[in-house]
Amino acid sequence: MSPAEAGIDEAQGFPSRAAARDALLPGALPPFGVARLPRIVFGVGRRAEIPALVATFGRRALLVTGARSLRASPAWVEITAGLDAAGIAWEHVAVDGEPSPELVDDAVARRRGDPPDVVVGIGGGSALDAAKAVAGLLRSGTAALDHLEGVGRGIPYSGPPTPFVAVPTTAGTGSEATKNAVLAGRLAVASDGVSTGPHGPTAAGGGTPYKKSFRDERLVAAVAVVDPDLLAGCPPAVIAGDGMDALTQCLEAYVSTGASPFTDAVARSGLVAIGPALPAWHAATLAGAPPSATAPARSAMAWGALASGIALANAGLGAVHGIVAALGARHAIHHGTGCGILLAEATRVNVAALRGRDPGGPALGRYADLGRLLVGDPAFGRDEAADALVVWLATLTGRLGLPHLGDVGVGEADIPALVAESRGSSMRTNPIALADAEIAAILAACR
Numbered sequence: 001m002s003p004a005e006a007g008i009d010e011a012q013g014f015p016s017r018a019a020a021r022d023a024l025l026p027g028a029l030p031p032f033g034v035a036r037l038p039r040i041v042f043g044v045g046r047r048a049e050i051p052a053l054v055a056t057f058g059r060r061a062l063l064v065t066g067a068r069s070l071r072a073s074p075a076w077v078e079i080t081a082g083l084d085a086a087g088i089a090w091e092h093v094a095v096d097g098e099p100s101p102e103l104v105d106d107a108v109a110r111r112r113g114d115p116p117d118v119v120v121g122i123g124g125g126s127a128l129d130a131a132k133a134v135a136g137l138l139r140s141g142t143a144a145l146d147h148l149e150g151v152g153r154g155i156p157y158s159g160p161p162t163p164f165v166a167v168p169t170t171a172g173t174g175s176e177a178t179k180n181a182v183l184a185g186r187l188a189v190a191s192d193g194v195s196t197g198p199h200g201p202t203a204a205g206g207g208t209p210y211k212k213s214f215r216d217e218r219l220v221a222a223v224a225v226v227d228p229d230l231l232a233g234c235p236p237a238v239i240a241g242d243g244m245d246a247l248t249q250c251l252e253a254y255v256s257t258g259a260s261p262f263t264d265a266v267a268r269s270g271l272v273a274i275g276p277a278l279p280a281w282h283a284a285t286l287a288g289a290p291p292s293a294t295a296p297a298r299s300a301m302a303w304g305a306l307a308s309g310i311a312l313a314n315a316g317l318g319a320v321h322g323i324v325a326a327l328g329a330r331h332a333i334h335h336g337t338g339c340g341i342l343l344a345e346a347t348r349v350n351v352a353a354l355r356g357r358d359p360g361g362p363a364l365g366r367y368a369d370l371g372r373l374l375v376g377d378p379a380f381g382r383d384e385a386a387d388a389l390v391v392w393l394a395t396l397t398g399r400l401g402l403p404h405l406g407d408v409g410v411g412e413a414d415i416p417a418l419v420a421e422s423r424g425s426s427m428r429t430n431p432i433a434l435a436d437a438e439i440a441a442i443l444a445a446c447r
Contacts (some may be wrong), residue, residue, distance in 0.1 A: 006039045032163070032260030038166065040306070046300065047227040050079055050120070050167065051086035053284045054393035057163040057222070058117020060089050061109075064107075066123040067096035070169055073233055079122065079167075089241075091116070091401040096121070097132035098211070098328075101144035108137045115139060120165045120219075125173030125182075125335070128166050133181035133195040141398035144183055149213045150424065151187050151265035157216045166221035169230045170243025171301035172336050174249060174309020176224035180213035184329060209329040213425075228302040232291040236282055237337075239314060240400035243301060243342030245276040249308035250274065251343070252318035256429040268373065270307030273300040275374045279399050317427030319346045323439060326421035333408050340402045344393035345445045351386045355431045363431035406447040415443045420438050 004297045043047060054061050061083065070076050071094075085089050090159040092105045106129075115138040121131025133144055139160050166176035175181075186207035234242070250270040253263050277300035284294050291298075323346070324338040347367070364382060371385030372378050375392050410418075419439045427434075 012401075028229060032262055033314075034218050035133060035179065036220045037310065038224040038235040040224050040226065041179075042226045042303070042306070044227060044229050046225055046264045047075065047079060047167065047230060048082065049332050049445065050225055051082040051164070053223050054083065054088055054118055054120060055086050055167060057165075059093055061091075062107075062111065062116040062119045062125075062131075062134070063090050063092045064121045064127055064134060065092065065094055065121060066127045066169075066205035067094045069233060070123055070239065072284075075212055077316070079204065083234075085117075088125075090120075093130075093134070095127050095130045097183075099133065100187050101148065101183050101447070102184045102185070104133045104137065104144045104183065107134050107414045108143075112138060115162060118163045118165060120167065122167040122169060124168070124238075125245075126177040127277075128168060128173070129181040129183070130167070132164055132175065132221070133214050134181060135162040136181070136214065137165075138162045138308060144214060147214045147216070148183060149215060150212050151210050152212070154421055157218070159218050161218045161277060164219070165299060166224045168224075168226060168228070168302075168305065170234055170238060170242045170382040171231055171291045171298070171305040172245040174248045174305050174307070174312065175244065176221055176226065177306055177309030178313045179217045179220045180212055180215040181219060182213050184209070184211045186210070187319070211329040215251055221398050224306070225296070226302050226306055228295070228299040229291075231302060232294070233299045234332040236286045236401075237277070239282045239285055240402060241334045241336035241340060242305070243274065243282070243401065244302070244343065244397070244402070245272045245336030246270065246305040246308040246341050247278065248320050249312045249317065250304065251347075251370060252320060252426075253308070253315040254370060255363055255431045256315045256318055257431060258314070259366075260315065260386050261317075263311045266307050267311040267315070270311065271370065271373060271408060273307070274304035277301050277304065282400055312404070313372070317426040318430040319350060319427060319434055319442070320425055321438070322422045322427030322430065323442065325424055325426065326418045327405075328419070330414065330418065331409055331419075333405075333410075337402060337408075340400065340403055341446050344390055346443050347393055348390045349434065349442050350392065350431060353434060353438060355383075358432055361431075370430040404447055406442065412444070412447070415440050417444055430443055 119131050119135035121128040139162055145152045147157045168176050171395055186209050218330055244364050250267040254267040277297040281294050282299035320339050320342045323342055326377045327333050327338045328335050351367055367386035368382040371389030372380050
């Protein structure tokens, strides 16, 4: 291609290096850092590498999975047969529902005298979080409540962790890339100051429910094996809920006060993947399409979920995750479904608050960026694009068939307690501080 064909006027010459630099980079990049990441092994068929990867850490493994679906699938037979063939001895722990401190502590206590060389979490976010916590505590000599944020004993985690291999089978939480394990239970004051009910979050009566994180960079998986084929058995409701979790995490990380050029790139890439893939995968699965027909969308969603975990681990989240933590603790609502229910309205309230209290700040422009990206119209002005984003999110929520909060038992009388319990770490990086009345308005509108 000649200079003329490339649109370069040779008579005028090229701009100076300084001018070119200033055109591309109008200001210096802000300081930022990147937290520890796992080694990422991504792609169709990469699950076949699990035995060899596990063997690099030793010959004895603890497998942590969900309660049923994985073990009923051909993938379970394939993975365990591969471990057997590689000479790796393995034990198994099943997680039914959201993991509690009691479940984690029991799994640790049974093996602390002779711990495995490696913990392998295979499943959705609950299984991965349980595996992450177990791996963190097997050699530490401590218990889950020693380190749980907000409700624990406040003892610093000193490690050492057992190596952890994360293998997601859903596309949602991004737990394969994060440093926190979310545990749920009921809290009651006892003689030692901290106690939980005997059966985690579903225990009847007694104590305030909670969902809190055990968080430390040493808990990050050593390896994340992300094979889109492991998503093939996901039912439509799981696709919808988990997919909205991943979308919310990318969106909140992009507008977060902790965003950086690194997280911007990762979050935007995740949203480019999730935007078309989530409704396509959901609709195809509802229609009974074979796995071969959903392969492209599953691959995009596997990346989108992984990207969401990387983005949130480095940028933080926002109001949706602040509120949904309280919702999940009090009403046992599926985390991603809760995110999906709240996302459009929380975005609308954030945008309105920014217009009223910080119209010149960067966050409105960021919401507009996402509106142009997801709606697909680069010509939108700032306000038009931000409003279009809210409409796009509400439309997607409807297409996915997500319920309202009232459908899952949230009443008007529940709102004050939910507002009071929504001020966790996620809310601190929301792009604008929301008043209690604004948080209450989000919940009321979603009923």
